[in-house]
Amino acid sequence: MDEWPEDPWGDAPSLRDVATIKARLVGTVVSAPEDAPVFSISFPDDIRAQRAANAYLTELADTFARPLTLRSYAFDILRWLRFLGAVGVAFDEAVRSDYTDFRRWLIDHGKTGGARRAPGVRSSRARMNRITGKSAPHERQFDPATIRHSRVVLHEWYEFLRDRGLRPIVNPIPHSRRRDSDGRRRDAHHNPLEPFGHGGSRRVDPPKPETAPRHLSDTQFDAVWAELTCDRDRAMVKVSVDCGIRPGELVAMRGEDIDWGNALVHVVRKGGRKAQWLPVSGDAVVWLRRYQAESSYVAGLDEPVWITLRGARRAVGYDAYRAVFARVNARLATNWTPHDLRHTACARMLDAGTDLHKVQEIMGHAHLATTERYVRPRLDEIIAAQREAQARPRPQSPVANPYDQSDLEDLFGSGRT
Secondary structure, X not given: OOOOOOOOOOOOOOOOOHHHOOOOOOOEEEEOOOOOOOEEEEOOOOHHHHHHHHHHHHHHHHOOOOHXXXXXXXXXXXXXXXXXXXXXXXXXHOOHHHHHHHHHHHHXXXXXXXXXXXXXXXXXXXXXXXXXXXXXXXXXXXXXXXXHHHHHHHHHHHHHHHHOOOOOOOOOOOOOOOEOOOOOEOOOOOOOOOOOOOOOOOOOOOOOOOOOOOOOOHHHHHHHHHHOOOHHHHHHHHHHHHHOOOHHHHHOOEHHHEEOOOOEEEEEOOOXXXXXXXXXXXXXXXXXXXXXXXXXXXXXXXXXXXXXXXXXXXXOOHHHHHHHHHHHHHHHOOOOOOHHHHHHHHHHHHHOOOOHHHHHHHHOOOOHHHHHHHHOOOHHHHHHHHHHHHHOOOOOOOOOOOOOHHHHHHHHOOOOO
16 A cells, blocks of 8 residues: 655645635626627726627527626626735636635625625624515625526637637636536436445535525515605505516516406416416506506506606616515515515415416416425414414313212211210
């Protein structure tokens, strides 16, 4: 047996001190005109990396990826390029240890843009809102799902470069714990008569805790509804909570997407771009009519349904819709988001006894397992059940003498003379 070397890790790359890495906010994600909804990256520090990234984004656009998907992919690549620029490594010379440092840097530094905590304030424990039970909206730490998504995007980008014979020859981004070193699925051709091997299945992503989707209870929804200040906002909220439409699908509605007689709204689902009609309540139709009367505006077939009520007339975007909730949250000390109305719609349908597969179709879930997440007991249900159990009267202690007193007197006598 060979002797163990004195320093077996002498040639291994050492981990960087990620606490000292300061990445400059260089580069940006550029949106294309409306007639060509392709997002691209502008990265003047490395034009070669910019061209390689934009070639990948262009191919994604050719596969009918949605604009928001392209935007998300672009920011993942830009974040990686900023880190490589900070450590002085070219994008086509990166190795596995560079990604390891990048992942540690994401976890340590968190988000580098937008609203952040005061300098020097660090906490590994997310602050929760007492009313909603959700993390505070200004939390700057990356969610484990974001880090996992970043790894997948970067891996596919380098695979794209390898398929075209470009550098690097070896992909520096790991695939997953279920893949072999050559990228093939582990145990893909496993012999069922032999045990599975467990070697080499190390974790490459931070663990993600399983949480139930947050929804608004009836009391919480009534509180939000009372804070809405115009019929347009009430109509948008009512349509959302009736059919579980996504916020992006809601703001993209056109005049032809409303079937007034049958109380239906038409949406184009993300992913497969499936066109679908969704039912809404009669109250939603009433609020839509009230919004039209309030704004003196009736959308044409190809005109946006939702418009601004102040200043020049323009379509309401997602940011404007989110601002409605920002104002409500400021008054209620909550942190609800427009997407929470989608969770609320799903919870209400299941509480009403709607079949699971029908709810899946209405919500547009690709997999039934996604809909089943809403079947698990929610926090308000657990609290109510526990309080009901605590309010039940305690069972009385068993009687010391289980015999009837009259039977004892007949048998032994009353004891009186």
